[in-house]
Amino acid sequence: MIHAMIADDDALVRLGLADLLDGDPDIEVTAQAANGLQAIEQATAxxxxxxxxxxxxxxxxxxxxxxxxxxxxxxxxVITLTTFDLDEYVYNALAAGADGFLLKDTDPAEILRAVHLVAAGSAMLHPAAARRVIDRYHAANQPRTTTARARLKRLTPRERDVLARLARGDTNADIATHLAMRESTVKAHVSRILTALDVTNRVQAALLARDAGLTP
Structure with a gap:
């Protein structure tokens, strides 16, 4: 069972998301919050x-x-929700440790899929919005490129292959198929990659890979 929390100041949004998530037999809405402070309190309790x-x-x-x-x-x-796909705060949310973000008008089935993927350790980014947000901030943060490329030198060639697929949004199963590896081996590579790059999750690893020019 996946225990979920919804943090949104709009009561109707919380109600709609709660109905959606509770309709999935593998998800239980354990807590709700109307602001960030309540979210911290609920997640602590x-x-x-x-x-x-x-x-x-x-x-x-x-x-x-x-x-x-x-x-x-x-x-x-954490999955960040936003109404605006070019919201300047989204990139900062991902950098703060969010495992992905979705627009509030995302198809309900994709929201459920996102919760399952993120709970399993993968990332979920709204494709079009993610591309534009990353491009926008990459252009404004060129000094990141030098730092990112230096960190990539810590990886083995095989780890770089795995990172490149991860940065494209592939799941562990997808990476295993493309690189002819066992999924358990992919998980081990991903764990080592996160440690080597000094990042906390797949999203931050993907952003670093793009800053370094590893993916288009």
Whole structure:
């Protein structure tokens, strides 16, 4: 069972997401929050596997909340929600440790898929929005390129192959198929990659790979 939390200041959005998630037999909405501070309190009081966090909330926004959630002793995975695919805060949310982001008008089936993927350790980014947000900020942050390329030198050639597929959004199963590897081997490579690159999740690894020019 995946224990989920919904953090959004719009009561109707919370209700709609709760109905959607509770309709999945493998997901249980364990907690809800109307702002970032409540999200931290709920995640501290309950076991939360995946938190769906709105970017714009009162008292504490989704970016700050994501940072605090990821710093908890038993941190939940975080999916950032936003109404705007070019919201300037989305990139910062991913950098803060979010495992992905979705637009609020994302197809319900994709939202459920995202919760399952993120709970299993993968990432889920809205494809079109992710591409534009990353491109926009990559251009404004060229110094990142030098740092990113230096970190990539810590990886073996095989690890770079795995990272390239990961940065394209492939799941562990996809990577195993493309690179003719066992899925368990892929998981081991991903774990070593995260450690070597000094990042906390797949999204940050993917951003670093793109900053380094490993993927187009």
């Amino acid at each position: 309950h076991r939360i596997d995946v938190a769906l966090v709105d970017v714009r909330m009162p008292r504490m926004d989704g970016i700050a909340a994501t940072t605090r959630l990821r710093a908890l002793p038993h941190p939940p995975k």
